[in-house]
Amino acid sequence: MSDEIRIIPIRGVGEVRPGDDVAAVLVEAFEAQGQRFESGDVLVVTQKIVSKAEGRIVDLSTVTPSEQALEIAKVNGRDARQIEVALRETAKIVRLDMQRGILISETRHGFICANAGVDGSNLDLATEVSMLPIDSDVSADGIRAGVRERTGAEIAVIISDTFGRPWRTGQTNVAIGVSGMMTVHDYRGQTDSAGLVLVVTEIAVADDLASAAELVTGKLDRVPAGVIRGYAFQPGEGRATHLVRAAEFDMFR
Amino acid sequence: MSDEIRIIPIRGVGEVRPGDDVAAVLVEAFEAQGQRFESGDVLVVTQKIVSKAEGRIVDLSTVTPSEQALEIAKVNGRDARQIEVALRETAKIVRLDMQRGILISETRHGFICANAGVDGSNLDLATEVSMLPIDSDVSADGIRAGVRERTGAEIAVIISDTFGRPWRTGQTNVAIGVSGMMTVHDYRGQTDSAGLVLVVTEIAVADDLASAAELVTGKLDRVPAGVIRGYAFQPGEGRATHLVRAAEFDMFR
DSSP states (O other): OTTOEEEEEEOOOOOOOTTOOHHHHHHHHHHHTTOOOOTTOEEEEEHHHHHHHTTOEEEGGGOOOOHHHHHHHHHHOSOHHHHHHHHHHEEEEEEEETTTTEEEEEETTSOEEEGGGOBOTTOSSTTEEEOOOTTHHHHHHHHHHHHHHHHOOOOEEEEEEEEEOSSBOSEEEEEEEEESBOSSEEOTTOBOTTSOBOOSOEEOHHHHHHHHHHHHHOSSSOOOEEEEESOOOOBSOOOGGGGBOOGGGOTTO | OTTOEEEEEEOOOOOOOTTOOHHHHHHHHHHHTTOOOOTTOEEEEEHHHHHHHTTOEEEGGGOOOOHHHHHHHHHHOSOHHHHHHHHHHEEEEEEEETTTTEEEEEETTSOEEEGGGOBOSSSSSTTEEEOOOSSHHHHHHHHHHHHHHHHOOOOEEEEEEEEEOSSBOSEEEEEEEEESBOSSEEOTTOBOTTSOBOOSOEEOHHHHHHHHHHHHHOSSSOOOEEEEESOOOOBSOOOGGGGBOOGGGOTTO
């Protein structure tokens, strides 16, 4: 049926290296599996390959941990050098639980997440960690332009990462970079089925799309991106940083 | 391709009334649009029709607001009787911001959300509000059994609601009821592409599935449910209440 939505994994993407063109890599892999980008698609790209392509990787053998990093590592048993990178990537410490060695950071982008998004999984070497892209909205712009150039398709691009959240266990995918669409669908002022005005409904559709793509990207399957087809996003100049709640409206920071 | 995921809206569902059988209503609507449930489907049902069917609706003309409700209403300009219902549904107040009239509740289920999930949209009358199901995991069990009975299909069921979250603007869909699947995909102990053990990755797949279904259910389109096909969930006895972070591990309660 025409009104259903499809989530198509992009498989067969090899190792991405610093300087690689993410758009080129994904277009090639998508076409190799017999698919083509179409205008209206939402391409969701997981953060790790974007960080790799942008060289946002640190070899821990080059890092000397600070006193604070050593103290946190003593509690949580992790590599103090990785914690040091997380501290350097932290614009502001939101919470530091020294009982359990948990660091919740505000990143330079304004995102609030554990360890400033610094992560050691799915990299080439056990001694490497990845950092978030410097400006993941700009990274999304680049991928979108690259796909347009190679295929002619007018798509939206979301860069996703896996964040924890307060109150609820587990992690979900959220948008850390957006290009070509509005991030929030604002229903305020529209009327519901009883003709009543919906007062406070703003849906973070970019995060919903990132979560949906998680269903195909998983963690271990080497599927670094997915294409969501059939979702009528609102075109526009949305930015993932629009999804950050301003500190003065945040009761839990 | 066989490895893609489809999200199929269930349209043409009429008004649901107290005592209605949600499974019967959804099976009928799904078949009326030429579809059939298949084993392995995930059926995501939005909270409102479940609450309606279970009679979890209050007519505000029967409610007398307390002093506290009147005070909050004075600030936020909303109906004091609706706030009264939210206070009655609140097991514990997590935050009450009297500058802006915002109530963050812990519900009887343990969920943390605004106004204990009490909501006035998409009901028959302007004077009605809906409350969350008494036990939305049990509600999900009932729908799952009903679909099995009518179609023979072994599916998983998620009841979804739209919750806000700290730190990020907008709302996303989360699972408030789950039946037939594990809520969290636990990667801990598995190895990544470099052969390293993934230490802390637990993905809240039930919430990702709820978010994915939001792409078809929307807010205004009278699509109260969606079917996600092609996602290999882990069968099991997961409960939405498993997604509640225990207070002692919650740095932000």
